[in-house]
Amino acid sequence: MKIPFYYPFHGAKENEYINECLQSSLATGGAFSNRAFLLLKRLLGQENLLFVPTCSSALELSLALLPLKPGDEILLPSFNFPSAANAALQKGLIPIFCDINPRTQNICLSEIEKRITAKTKALITVDYAGIACDYDSIRDFARERSLFLIEDAAQSLGSYYKKEPLGIQGDFSGISFHNSKNIACGEGGLFFCKNKDFYALAQIYQMHGTNRQDFFKGLCDYYTWQLPGSSLPLNELSCALLLSQLEEISTITAYRRERLFAYLNLLKPLEEKGLAAQMQIPDYCTPNGHLYYLRFSSHSLMEKAKNLLYSKGIDARTHYVPLHASPMGRRLGYEPKNLPESLKAYETLLRLPLHTGLTKEEQEKICEILLNWGRRL
Numbered sequence: 001m002k003i004p005f006y007y008p009f010h011g012a013k014e015n016e017y018i019n020e021c022l023q024s025s026l027a028t029g030g031a032f033s034n035r036a037f038l039l040l041k042r043l044l045g046q047e048n049l050l051f052v053p054t055c056s057s058a059l060e061l062s063l064a065l066l067p068l069k070p071g072d073e074i075l076l077p078s079f080n081f082p083s084a085a086n087a088a089l090q091k092g093l094i095p096i097f098c099d100i101n102p103r104t105q106n107i108c109l110s111e112i113e114k115r116i117t118a119k120t121k122a123l124i125t126v127d128y129a130g131i132a133c134d135y136d137s138i139r140d141f142a143r144e145r146s147l148f149l150i151e152d153a154a155q156s157l158g159s160y161y162k163k164e165p166l167g168i169q170g171d172f173s174g175i176s177f178h179n180s181k182n183i184a185c186g187e188g189g190l191f192f193c194k195n196k197d198f199y200a201l202a203q204i205y206q207m208h209g210t211n212r213q214d215f216f217k218g219l220c221d222y223y224t225w226q227l228p229g230s231s232l233p234l235n236e237l238s239c240a241l242l243l244s245q246l247e248e249i250s251t252i253t254a255y256r257r258e259r260l261f262a263y264l265n266l267l268k269p270l271e272e273k274g275l276a277a278q279m280q281i282p283d284y285c286t287p288n289g290h291l292y293y294l295r296f297s298s299h300s301l302m303e304k305a306k307n308l309l310y311s312k313g314i315d316a317r318t319h320y321v322p323l324h325a326s327p328m329g330r331r332l333g334y335e336p337k338n339l340p341e342s343l344k345a346y347e348t349l350l351r352l353p354l355h356t357g358l359t360k361e362e363q364e365k366i367c368e369i370l371l372n373w374g375r376r377l
């Protein structure tokens with residue numbers, strides 16, 4: 001038996017769209033990009049969206065636009081991918097790492113309150129595993145303290161906070177279409193911002209700092225350099241692939257959600273025996289089935305479970321080395337013990353295979369292996 005950790009979803013129309021795209025000029029912003037844009041606009045109920053090469057570039061773009069100065073501080077969770085911290089450093093900002101809530105692995109408000117200073121200007125959340133942070137309280141807090149809120153929704157497309165989609169919860173948000181995500185085109189990202197003036201600036205920044213967007217709309221005869229900027233396009237071939245997946249997002253999400261709830265149901269005995277806590281889904285969140293994980297009661301139990309699954313051909317994985325405990329985090333002055341819950345998440349969290357290629361029978365097999373092992377402990 002071999003059960004991979006990732007498995008790419010193939011949209012019914014992907015070959016047709018790619019071939020059709022290859023017949024075009026391949027110009028960025030073409031028919032496939034427009035069609036994918038319309039689907040996302042409908043799904044998210046927002047128009048201030050831009051395709052970008054990655055979620056990391058959406059986060060970089062967000063920080064590039066903000067009126068911040070070197071030395072300003074940005075709060076973000078340590079149990080995280082390095083993208084947001086890199087974006088902060090690129091602008092001379094200081095990333096301040098916060099600990100997480102062990103129920104969701106998301107940044108927690110009491111930690112934010114502990115670490116905020118007069119220099120704090122923005123707060124970056126991560127919806128770990130596609131599970132929403134409690135945005136009402138986070139937004140209230142950000143508003144009271146005049147902080148910009150940036151949502152790293154890399155894993156969150158298809159999830160909801162109350163009835164609202166993730167990926168539009170921040171003043172700025174970024175979504176990833178990396179091959180590990182529910183909707184994937186190899187590499188790709190989506191940028192969102194609430195404010196229309198920032199959105200206009202984002203369009204200029206994204207296109208080399210020029211007013212090329214106005215030129216495309218016929219609003220000027222030629223385009224020129226307006227502001228500092230970069231080149232952050234998502235190429236048309238990726239958009240063709242993305243479209244084929246977005247057209248099937250409800251099927252993809254429903255299948256993944258079904259597998260997620262099946263894990264939660266089947267693996268209850270591990271929790272009841274005190275061997276591992278299952279990931280928790282707060283009432284306010286509808287998940288997208290991006291990840292399922294267990295947090296074992298110790299590092300050695302997690303390692304034993306991982307090795308057991310591996311010996312049976314099942315690829316189960318740990319997740320982030322917390323940023324504060326990484327070599328770069330240590331260069332920034334942190335020690336691993338500073339944020340104990342993030343460190344514990346690294347040491348005890350194990351993700352099980354969850355994807356559209358995972359059959360019900362395979363999933364039951366994975367659970368049976370873990371349950372049999374748990375019974376013997």
Ligand SMILES: Cc1ncc(COP(=O)(O)O)c(C=O)c1O
Pocket residue numbers: 053054055056057080081083084126152154155175176177178180188189
């Ligand atoms: C929380 C988080 N943010 C950002 C990223 C990076 O996304 P991308 O590869 O699209 O830049 C990841 C990658 O998995 C992630 O987990």
